[in-house]
Amino acid sequence: MHSPTNTALPEPLLALDHIDTFYGAIQVHFDLSLEVGRGEIVCLLGGNASGKSTTMKIILGQVQPKGGTVTFAGEAITGLATPKIIRRGVGSVPEARRLFGAMTVRENLLMGAYLRSDRATVAEDLERTLDLFPRVKQRLDQRAGTLSGGEQQMVAMARALMGRPKLICMDEPTMGLSPLYVERVLELVRDINRAGTTIFMVEQNASLALQIAHRGYVLQTGRVVLTGSAQELLMDPGIRDAYLGGEQAA
Amino acid sequence: MTTLLDVSALVRRFGGITAVNKIDLAVTAGEFVSIIGPNGAGKTTLFNLISGLDRPDSGTVQFAGETVTGLAPDHIAARGLARTFQHGRVFANLTVRENVLIGAHTRQRAARWPALPIGAALEFVAALIRPTWMRDEQELLDQEVRDILGIFGDRLLPRIDDPAHSLSYANRRRVEIARALALKPKLLLLDEPTAGMNQTETAEMKALIGELKRRGQTILLIEHKLDLVMQLSDRVVVMDDGIKIAEGPPQVVRHDPAVIEAYLGHPTLGAAEKVVAAEAS
Amino acid sequence: MSSWFDYTINGLVVGNIYALLAVGLALIFGVSHLINFAQGSVYSVGAYVGLVCITYLNTPLPLTIAIVLASCGLLGILIERIGLRPLQGRTRIAPLLATIGISLVLDQIVQLVFSAQPRALPSQVPDWRFVIGGGSIGALDLLIAAIGLASAAVLFAFLRFTKLGWAVRATAQDREAAQQMGVDVDRVDSAVFAIASALGGLSGLLVGMYYNNISPAMSFQATLKGIVAQVIGGVGNVPGAIFGSLFLGLTESYGIALFGTSYRNLFAFVILILVLISWPNGLFGGRRSLPPEPLTGTFIAPSRPVLLPFWLVVALVATGLLLPVVVTSPYVIQTLSNAWLYGMLALSLTLVAGTAGQISLGHAALLAIGGYASALLALDLGLSVLVAIPLAGLITGLIGTLLVYPAFGLRGHYVAIATLGIGEIVSLVILNWESLTRGPIGITGIPPLAIGKHDFYSAPAVYWLTFAVLVGLALLQRRLLRSPLGRTLRAIRDDDVAARTYGINPNRYKGLAFAFSGFVAGVSGAITAHLYSYINFETFTSQISVLALTMAILGGLGNVFGAIAAAIALVGLPEIFRVASDYRMLIYGLALLLLIRFRPQGLFGTV
Structure with missing residues (x-):
């Protein structure tokens, strides 16, 4: 097992320091700082419009913060273009999957390995990844757009794995899935993590996400209002306020 | 009722x-x-x-x-x-006043003339001639716009002739409500x-x-x-x-378990109950 | 009389040529959501590069083809890099207008280098034909078919089996997700423009060899045909573009067989309008998809208009009135009269494109309707010119509105395409409706401008008349803009969804805008007809539509004073300083490009 409470490791894999983000005149992040250590599953929780998804976009370079820095594997990546960030070992499972619907599942998976030129090892990885997702294997030559939501989520996760990332960012991986798939997806997240990939996950489904995460941050209108180990957060009454807009937390 | x-x-x-x-x-x-x-x-x-x-x-x-x-x-x-x-x-290129006046569009006499070519053509002619009743109507609406904007204190009234694109985000939301009113x-x-x-x-x-x-x-x-x-x-x-x-x-509704579930996630692992219990304590 | 077999072969060959154009347009639309109006210009560049290779360098055919592909591919990369990439993140109409500007510049450069005269492009293919059944197939037919098939196969292989091809497909489906896989989408854009332009250039070369004739004027029609083919197959759909092209080629060929050559383009544009209205997603696309994401804001850059003080307006009008007294050169006075006529056109377009937000690319058709109406009223019905002109204005307003009415449901780019098509239809109907319009001969002996028995022959008289009409119409339009109706029109432009939600029926007001706009342009066309005493279907070319749009943008969309100032700047000044007409279109194109890039709100700002 990992040591989820040990946040003082010398160098986190990913660190956001004092991020301020604006959309036009609206401030989305207020001095946001968080860290993801190597080997961890960290989840970012929060209600609607709390700034969760924007955090993901900041990490992936799709939105530029007005202030603060993003560090990945010891190097600043603030201001880099998305493909450059991906090249450094970041994988993405975007919100609502965002598969290439008119391409086959196989093509989608190989798009995940777009930046890799080692054909032989990509082929090996494809086999290995498919072993992890037997359902996906059956649908390999189907157009991705024809799959069910749960199957698409599997493909999106497999696609991210194909890039051999150090870190996978997952934006609401359980959104819109049936309860059966929700559990399956979260189990897979845990398996992927155990195989050595660090996971940073944005989730609305707090109670389930905290079951597999080591640590969590709770975001409310762009500020971190709570942080701690998964167990601590699960028991914290404040988390309910963060979601349901209770008076104390406001 | x-x-x-x-x-x-x-x-x-x-x-x-x-x-x-x-x-x-x-x-x-x-x-x-x-x-x-x-x-x-x-x-x-x-x-x-x-x-x-x-x-x-x-x-x-x-x-x-x-x-x-x-x-x-x-x-x-x-x-x-x-x-x-x-x-x-x-409407970004319209002033605050004009934005709110658009809200009153359906209450203007000329705009209510049936949408047949005739009604539309008459509306066009009226817009060019601007007869007394139309001017009176516009004056009345203008006063109404000021009254509505008055609800927002001095957030909007001093900016009544500014184009909407120059407003802050919050002010644009207020203009929308004023327009609806x-x-x-x-x-x-x-x-x-x-x-x-x-x-x-x-x-x-x-x-x-x-x-x-x-x-x-x-x-x-x-x-x-x-x-x-x-x-x-x-x-x-x-x-x-x-x-x-x-x-x-x-x-x-606030204490309905189904609602808590919808917001916090499915209670498959019994988490929501814990949260509810925690809140109750 | 050729056989049906021949017409089929001809249709397929022409369809292949269209396909090379349309596939490029579809690729570009797929990746950039942009309709590339410069595609035809690249096609004509391809034809002229071929001309240089064949007649001056005597290159063998395979080398000719290779040189055309390479040079046009490079041109495509330059177009994307210099003309379009700086506009990323701008309003969606900006890159479309930029491609129009690029097209003007390229066409004019070709014309300056090679002159406007048609040139013979010798075919490098042996001249033999062999006979099958009732018809025959030539070597060139086979070559074009082979190149069409080979291009489709290479393109298919590229998209299916290469890494860059995958990146293109992925980017077309989801630009952001492709970036998250590490795809450099800027490189994808470059690649797509290179491919599209290489194929477009090849198409130009082949069409030149097929008809043994090329001219700079071929560019515009090529763009139109490519767009029509693409719309038929579904905008952005590559296989659809090929299908649409063959369909269009065959329809045109059979149309010629049944009705004669002059109907060829009419078929193309009627199909365009029908498909746009009935199957906006193309013949393959679904009818009902997700409603478009609400577009917040507009294509118009927010700005504050420059307000002219009342005394300045009075001073300017007075100066305008007194000018013929001071300036004695009839040349200058005539030029300014011409500028006033263009000013009316700019007023007309700035109302629909600026105030009501409906970009029209077929505005010259309104001039043509007005000119023909007034000329025919005066000649055939014997009405006095004084009556004929305003009546022609009314007729133009009515016909113009009815013609555009079916397209009122369209938005953004589609309005531009539809008005372009409608404009072409109008000039083709004028060409073919011989019993009314005298067909290709045109109308001669149109009575001159006159009030009662006083003919307006002198330059100052014409000047005062046009100036007075212009000022009158401008005041009327200003009054309209300041009325509740003007407010309503601007609301539709800024956000048609919000406008509908507040009880505005957009069709009613778009109709009024087009009617008034048609009246103003109709009057301008009518005066022009009486001034020229001769008009034909080519008097009011589609270049005038583009010029009018440049004026409307230069002056600031919706800006009445700006429209007139822009007319002086773009028509009056080059004429007074005697800029050769070849350079004039070049200036217009550059002006349009620079404006979109650096001052999208125009000189005097959007109203």
Whole structure:
């Protein structure tokens, strides 16, 4: 097992320091700082419009913060273009999957390995990844757009794995899935993590996400209002306020 | 009390997803009803269906005693329904005054002339000649615009002749509400009026909506800031995945396990119970 | 009389040529959501590069083809890099207008280098034909078919089997997700423009060899045909573009067989309008898809208009009135009269494109309707010119509105395409409706401008008349803009969804805008007809439509004073300083490009 409470490791894999983000005149992040250590599953929780998804976009370079820095594997990546960030070992499972619907599942998976030129090892990885997702294997030559939501989520996760990332960012991986798939997806997240990939996950489904995460941050209108180990957060009454807009937390 | 809005078994599908799934909803004149639910629950789609911007796959919408299902939005507006938009849609190159005057569009005499070529042509001629009655009407509306803007204190009045694109985000949201009020709506649909606002602005908006309620305005509200919803609503409707999962007075809905589940996640592993227990303690 | 077999072969060959154009347009639309109006210009560049290779360098055919592909591919990369990439993140109409500007510049450079005269492009293919059944197939037919098939196969292989091809497909489906896979989408844009332009250039070379004739004027029609083919197959759909092209080629060929050559283009544009209105997603696309994401804001850059003080307006009008007294050169006075006529056109377009937000690319057709109406009223019905002109204005307003009415449901780019098509239809109907319009001969002996028995022959008289009409119409338009109706029109432009939600019926007001706009342009066309005493279907070319749009943008969309100032700047000044007409279109193109890039709100700002 990992040591989820040990946040003082010398160098986190990913660190956001004092991020301020604006959309036009609206401030989305207020001095946001968080860290993801190597080997961890960290989840970012929060209600609607709390700034969760924007955090993901900041990490992936799709939105530029007005202030603060993003560090990945010891190097600043603030201001880099998305493909450059991906090249450094970041994988993405975007919100609502965002598969290439008119391409086959196989093509989608190989798009995940777009930046890799080692054909032989990509082929090996494809086999290995498919072993992890037997359902996906059956649908390999189907157009991705024809799959069910749960199957698409599997493909999106497999696609991210194909890039051999150090870190996978997952934006609401359980959104819109049936309860059966929700559990399956979260189990897979845990398996992927155990195989050595660090996971940073944005989730609305707090109670389930905290079951597999080591640590969590709770975001409310762009500020971190709570942080701690998964167990601590699960028991914290404040988390309910963060979601349901209770008076104390406001 | 008369039922002003009556939505029954409304369904709207997009591809494989049912965004609005057999929703029933009634709003009585003078009532304040709120719709809450997580992102993607289908709330805004429901607003689009009611206001005519989108057509349902099945089900009916009745407004002020008439069936308005599938009518064009301008016809529904003319019957007294006004709405605001989630991300704020003001007319960027129009001034604050002009934006609010557009809200009164359907109340202008010339604009109500039947849409036959004749009515339109007469409206055109009237616009060029500008007869006395038209000038009087515009003057009256202008005074009304000032009165409406007055509700917002000195947020908008000093900027009455500024183009809307120069306003702050919060002010654009206020202009939207002012524009909706200029329609003198029987029913006002507010889609997240406090989205993107800071705490002070939110508090101000809450006071404003409260004031509208006191004046007897019937309101259907979508809002994420639940303390606002809980304090103002007569009734709360909770949607998740296109389905109405709960309905009732605010305090009842707040403690409904299904609602807690919708927001916090499925209680498969017993977490929600823990949260509820924690809250109770 | 050729056989049906021949017509089929001809249709397929022409369809192949269209396909090379349309596939490029579809690729570009797929990746950039942009309709590339410069595609035809690249096609004509391809034809002229071929001309240089064949007649001056005597290259063998395979080398000719290779040189055309390479040079046009490079041109495509330059177009994307210099003309379009700086506009990323701008309003969606900006890159479309930029491609129009690029097209003007390229066409004019070709014309300056090679002159406007048609040139013979010798075919490098042996001249033999062999006979099958009732018809025959030539070597060139086979070559074009082979190149069409080979291009489709290579393109298919590229998209299916290469890494860059995958990146293109992924980017077309989801730009953001492709970036998250590490795709450099800027490189994808470059690649797509290179491919599209290489194929477009090849198409130009082949069409030149097929008809043994090339001219700079071929560019515009090529763009139109490519767009029509693409719309038929579904905008952005590559296989659809091929289908649409063959369909269009065959329809045109059979149309010629049945009705004669002059009907060829009429078929193309009628199909365009029908498909746009009935199957906006193309014959393959679904009818009902997700409603478009609400577009917040508009294509118009927010700005504050420059307000002129009242005394300045009075001073300017007075100066305008007194000018013929001071300036004695009839040349200058005539030029300014011409500028006033263009000013009316600019007023007309700035109302629909600026105030009501409906970009029209077929505005010259309104001039043509006005000119023909007034000329025919005066000649055939014997009405006095004074009556004929305003009546022609009314007729133009009515016909113009009715013609555009079916397209009122369209938005953004589609309005531009539809008005372009409608404009072409109008000039083709004028060409073919011989019993009314005298067909290709045109109308001669149109009575001169006159009030009662006083003919307006002198330059100052014409000047005062045009100036007075212009000022009158401008005041009327200003009054309209300041009325509640003007407010309503601007609201529709800024956000038509919000406008509908507040009870505005957009069709009613778009109709009024087009009617008034048609009246103003009709009057301008009518005066022009009486001034020229001769008009034909080519008097009011589509270049005038583009010029009018440049004026409307230069002056600031919706800006009445700006429109007139822009007319002086773009028509009056080059004429007075005697800029050769070849350079004039070049200036217009550059002006349009620079404006979109650096001052999208125009000189005097959007109203």
